[in-house]
Amino acid sequence: MTMLPLIAKGATVRRRGKVLVGPVDLKLGPNGTTMVIGPNGAGKTTLLKMLHGIVRMQKGTLDWACPLEDAQQRQGFVFQTPVMLRRNVRDNIAYPLRLTKVPRAQARARAEDWAALVGLGDAVMRPAHLLSGGERQKLALARALIREPEVLFLDEPCASLDGRATREIEEILQAAAAGRTRIIMSTHNMGQAQRLGTEVIFVLNGRIHEFNPAEDFFALPDTEQARAFLRGDIVE
C-alpha cells in the first residue's frame, strides 16, 4: 500500500501564541522531488518537521494514504545538524535496523554496505564524533536510507558543505530518488534546487506562498515575492 499522497489541511504549528507555520493546505503526490525554499525563519524546518510528524500541530490534519503507524516506519528525516550517536560509524548506520529487531550481524553487514555506498567505507570503525561535517551528513544520509524509506525529508543537508561534498551528497540523493524514495528537502542553494527539484514549495512567513513545478517556478514565479527572492533581494 502506498503512503502518498500526503494531504495537509489547515495544518498549523504555534509556539507561545505565535504561529510558526500555517495554516498549510498541501497535497504531495507520489512522484517527483520537492524543494522547499524561502528566507531564513520562514518556517522551512518547522514545515518539514510537521510533515514528518515530530512537531505537534495545534490545528488541522495531516493524512497519509496509509495508517499513521505504517507511515511513521516508512519515512526518514535528515537534520540540518546531524545527530551523532556515541558509537562508531557502523553502529550509527545500523541503529535504525536494530530498532526493528534486525539481528546484529545482519544489521552491521548492511550498515557496512551503506557506508561504502556513501563513501564512508574506510571509516566504519571510527567513532562518529571524529567525522568531518561532510562525513557526518553522509552518515546521517546512510542512516536514514538504510530502512529504505518511501519518503525522506532533508533539512538543508548541504548547508556549510563545500562543493565536492555537496556534489557527493546530491549524487546519493539522486540515486535514492531514482529508486523508490520520495524526497522532500529544504535548501538555500538555488542551483541545487534546480538540479534536484521537480517541484518547488516557496515558503514565506510560515505559509506556502507558491507551489509549482520547478521549471515553471524558476522560469517565472507567480508572485512578486518569489521573483524578488530568486533575484537575491531581501524578502520580508
Place this chain on the structure above:
Amino acid sequence: MSDIWGGMTQAFWLLITLDADLVEITLRSLRVTLTALLAASLIAFPLAALISVRRFRLRRVTIAVLNALMGLPPVVVGLAVYVLLSRSGPFGVLGLLFTPTAMIIAQVIIIVPLIASIAHQSLRELWSDYHDLLISLNTTKWQRIQALLWDGRRALLTAALAGFGRAIGEVGAIMVVGGNIDHATRVLTTAIALETGKGDFALALGLGFVLIALALIVNLLIHWLSHTESEGRW
C-alpha cells in the same frame, strides 16, 4: 608524628603478613559496598534515564528531591533502617538487624540519590543531543532509555564511582544498623572508629591507609578496565 609513622609500619606489617582479621574485614567492606553499589546502580541508572526521557508531572519535584537527598545524613538513614528492621519494626520478622544485609540496605538508601542525580545530569545532556533523532526514528520509551544507558555508560561509570566512594567511606549508618560486631559486621570504617575510641591510633591509622588504598585500587581498576581515558572513546 610517631602515630603516623607507627600507623604506616603497622599497616605495612598487617599487609605483608596478610593478617587474618584485616583480610576478613577488608573483604567484608568490599562485599558490603560492592553489593550495595550494584543494587543502587540497578535502581539509580534506569531512574535517571527515565526522568531524562519522560516528561511527567512530578518530574521537577523528583529531581529536586533527588538532589536534596544527596546530602542525606547517613546516621539518620541508619536510624530509620534500624527502626524498620528492629524486632518491633515492620520488617523485624526478617531478623536482618546487625547483619551485613542491613548494612547493604542502609548504603543503598544513601547512594541511590547520589548516583541517580549525577547520572541524570549527564543523561539529560545526552538526551537533548539525541532527542530529535530518536523521536524521528519512532523509538519506544524503552528503546530511548536503552540508547541513553548504553551510550552514556562512561558517565554512568563516573556516577557509580562517586557512589562507591561515598559507600566505602561511610561509617554512621552501618555502625548503627550493623553494630560493628567482630567476625560478623565489622568493616574497615567501623573498625577504625573502634580503634580510635580505644586509643590504638597506630592500628586505626593502619586500617585507614588500607581503606584509602582500597578506594584507589578499585577506582584505578575500573578506569583501566573501561579505558576511560583512551583517545576517541566515550
